[in-house]
Amino acid sequence: MSNISLLVEEEIKALKRIEEAKKEAEKIVEKAKEEARKIKDLKLILEKVSKYIDEQEKLLKEEAESLRRKYFEIAEKIRLIPSEEIDKIAEEIVMEVVGLERGD
Numbered sequence: 001m002s003n004i005s006l007l008v009e010e011e012i013k014a015l016k017r018i019e020e021a022k023k024e025a026e027k028i029v030e031k032a033k034e035e036a037r038k039i040k041d042l043k044l045i046l047e048k049v050s051k052y053i054d055e056q057e058k059l060l061k062e063e064a065e066s067l068r069r070k071y072f073e074i075a076e077k078i079r080l081i082p083s084e085e086i087d088k089i090a091e092e093i094v095m096e097v098v099g100l101e102r103g104d
Contacts, residue, residue: 081089
């Protein structure tokens with residue numbers, strides 16, 4: 001073989017290796033892009049979950065405050081009932097539930 005043939009043959013081999021390396025590099029880049037998309041998607045999911053949790057927390061706090069006010073009002077109404085009336089109600093409850101008269 002002549003030197004030119006050897007050079008051409010070596011150049012063809014080199015071009016094939018370069019082409020294989022490019023293909024491998026493209027695979028690596030594509031994998032990296034896919035991983036980046038996954039990370040981006042994960043960040044988006046985490047942002048949405050965080051926003052949802054914040055919204056639910058706000059709603060629950062509002063509901064808790066509403067219940068607190070409601071039960072505070074009920075407690076105030078009970079507090080205003082005279083003790084004699086509470087004793088009478090307690091006596092009726094005991095008689096109804098247990099069937100016994102309350103002893104003082």
